[in-house]
Amino acid sequence: QVIPPFSAPGLVLGLLFLSTAATGSCSGKYQGLLEQLRSQADYMQDTSRLLDPYIHIQGLDTSGLKEHCKERPGVFPSEDALWRLSRWDFLQILNATLGQVLHRLTTFQQDLPQFKDLGMVMLYIRGFQSNIHCMCQLLGSSSEAAKPTQASPAPPLPTLASDAFQRKLEGCRFLSGYHHFMHSVAQVLREWGKSPRRVRRHSPRQALQKGAHGTHLFSRGRRLAPSGQLPW
């Protein structure tokens, strides 16, 4: 059984990572670190890193099948939800999501030994987490970082299908959702670079959603449950 990264235990593990896993020193420069995060997000939203090779390897690169390889909503936090998060929460959710992705990619690595670039992508994700750690350190020294925020949401744990084909499709949808999620992260981080004080806590669209559905991390509007499993 896979521990859902966005569940309470996953969050705890993530926070533990942020607090204890540090070994080296961080650069301490906000803009440099933010630029690195942004570049990493840009790098990871590129489908040529994971999704395209995966589709090719799994033999899903046919016109009919590609259409089924679309993100299933609710697996990764929506961009709207990310916009609503504080930086601290954003980093926590991001870190937890990346941990989940790493876990899933580890599974891929076992199932798809021919997926050579997978190890490199996983290394990049670990590097992303290192930068998140440094950014958290940097933000932790500020008032905003010290201020407690709303409980971070956790993504739902996908259910592994027993059917092989279904598993291929699930993997494809997962990677598609991952790339989309990283795109959203890049958007948020790009907004961070303008000015720390001008960073909007809520986008206009977010405001509309907030008014209609309240605060929801996932695009389907399901509230993050602190415990328990959510359907995929």
Place this chain on the structure above:
Amino acid sequence: MLTLQTWIVQALLVFLTTDSIGGLLDPCGYINPESPVVQLGSNFTAVCVLKEKCMDYFHVNANYIFWKTNHVTVPKEQYTVINRTASSVTFTNIPLLNSQLTCNIRTFGQIDQNVYGIRIISGLPPEKPKNLNCIVNEGKKMMCQWAPGRETYLETNFTLKSEWATEKFDDCEAKRDTPTSCTVDYSPVYFVNIEVWVEAENALGKVTSDHINFDPIDKVKPNAPHNLSVNNSEELSSILKLTWINSNIKNFITLKYNIQYRTKDASTWSQIPPEDTASTRSSFTVQDLKPFTEYVFRIRCMKADGKGFWSDWSEEASGITYEDRPSKAPSFWYKIEPSRTHGHRSVQLIWKTLPPFEANGKILDYEVTVTRWKSRLQNYTVNGTELTVNLTNDRYIATLTARNLVGKSDASVLTIPACDFQATHPVMDLKAFPKDNVLWVEWTATNGSVNKYILEWCVLSDTLPCIPDWQQEDGTVHRTYLRGNLAESKCYLITVTPVYADGPGSPESIKAYLKQAPPSKGPTVRTKKVGKNEAVLEWDQLPVDVQNGFIRNYTIFYRTIIGNETAVNVDSSHTEYTLSSLTSDTLYMVRMAAYTDEGGKDGPEFTFTTPKFAQGEIEAIVVPVCLAFLLTTLLGVLFCFNKRDLIKKHIWPNVPDPSKSHIAQWSPHTPPRHNFNSKDQMYSDGNFTDVSVVEIEANDKKTFPEDMKSLDLFKREKISTEGHSSGIGGSSCMSSSRPSISSSDENESAQNTSSTVQYSTVVHSGYRHQVPSVQVFSRSESTQPLLDSEERPEDLQLVDNVEGSDGILPRQQYFKQNCGQRETSPVISHFERSKQGSSINQEDFVRLKQQQISDHISQSSGSGQMKMFQEVSTAASFGPGTEEQVERFETVGMEAAIDEGMPKSYLPQTVRQGGYMPQ
């Protein structure tokens, strides 16, 4: 099989060794520390501890311990006995060594036993590595380099450590052969700062470098752009478009570029301004290029913010810009060839092909027009670069244009002047000099309205003709270089001709070398004239083909075989030189070197020998010597002449021929006729001395001095004749005649005459057919003539006839002595010269004369004799030329005749040997 045997032997050895360690080789003690590594320059102390069992066995304690390093005993001053079982040794300021230290004991007072041994290794701890830096070659793993610091002399390990903020990476151990760098075994992760440092560790310590923290993307060296291609544009002849493919790093970072280009033949690159290529791109259009020119391009890239490293240069790619119309008119000139027809001339129009950067394309052809003043122009289309036209002697205007695919060039206009055109205004201050490996020409214009200048040049050679090349320069140019393919060491004759609107000006020429060199050959020197102390050398000017430069000077080296070489510098304008102060009669070796600005070359060696004597010196010596010899000889002859009697007496005294001797006595009382032929009248005893004594009667009207003068003349002639005489006969004749003329040597004459029978007569004759003023007499020593004349009366008749035809002849005869030789006397020779043509034998003539005289005497019974005496007296009165001679003459008998005032005759008498007796 062999391997198995080796294994068995090794195993057995190990077994035995292991067994021995436990039993046989149990040490008596040990040294602490066991394996020391000591820092250079530090102090080191080792302690040897003896075992009790061993001490008891050998009856020793720590006092018996002594130390050795490399088998040399350490001085006891360095020992310290700690207790009964332990002794230490201390070394200060350990040098660089790897030595063996042993602990020994002396057992039983004389046996040294080794207790334990260790090996001391010294070195230095590692220094902190410096200048740590890393590079990430795109697509490869990160490599870091550092400076390891000083030599440690110990095995030192360098470890590159790296970590993120959240995790560590595996260490990178530097290899032994590359201890200053290490390449990590993980792929670089961009956009994550990594912390890197180096640890250096050896037996003496561990040290860590400074940590560096960086994003690997800032250490990237991208792969070079590839597939660079170049394309031109038909619309614009000045642009080329470059395209390339970037490396994958462009997905991570923004790139900037360096784009460089050059023409195909150039060596230096031009670069596109960096600000135009500061962002990621895959194409670029290069502008402001020359038409129809091939350009070569290359490109490289790096991270746009300047962090990291430039990629390598891409492979070069080339492209040619599109054509454009020729940008410049061709250089245009002409040559006039000798005219064959009257009133016309053949003009060769020549021009230069445009260089590519002016042709702007491929020149298809040239258009030439030739126009005479106010007449129809003639058009020519030429593919080559020359055109020969036949023109009249008038002035012409020629134009030239070059055409390519796009269009025509501007026209070059050339004025071909009329035949009677007088060129003027040459350029001034023409100079030519090499610089930067080209030959520059510089001049000053005399007239400001110069359209252009024509520079012509050719190689000056003694063997090859002057094949001129040329180029054209604008009228504003006063300095240019020759754009031909010039060779070094060649003499170029450069001519500059200004071209004015109405025609060419006067050409001006100069010689120059692109690069001078020493002459290929040295001058051949030879002697023009060699004197006792000097030599004039001459040589020919070197041919221009071997000069290789301007001959600045010559140097003449000359030496003797044993002497030092002497050098003399001679100006290059000279072709001869005089070496002075030479030694006479000496062999000299001389050679000559010619020098240009770049060096010299020796010519062949030439040898000559100075003479022993200077010109005329031999003559100056020989002539005086000869003269001195002649003078000495003359003096000797004179001396001999003076002493001839004495010499004759001692050398060849006269020996009378008894067969030709007779005795005669002349006396006034005896009949005048004597028969000399009668042999009975000869002296029978062999003694002889016929003395012919002439008594001169002073009845001549001439005064005495006048007579003396005539006699003197005669005597001079006589002496002169004697001077020319030679041989015995001549000498004897002269000696015999002398007493007859002068009686100064009275005694000697007496001796001479005592040994000969002498005759004398009066010779009234002049010198060389001249009528003498006085009569002189001569004497003959012949013993026979008178007798012969008596026997041959026909001879007498002949003489009379002769005398009748020529009255001079009888007066020229004189007596001579018959010395056994026939008429070899120079007197006779002289006489013969004076009467050339006479065929009458002189001897016969003398005989005839004597016969006459004899007849006179006999017929006139004394009167004739008297007459003869008168003649003789006349001659005698002029005999001696000096008073002394006169006095001597008087002693002979004249004195008596003068004193008595009457003629007296002296008849020949037979005189005893040794003298004569005057009567």
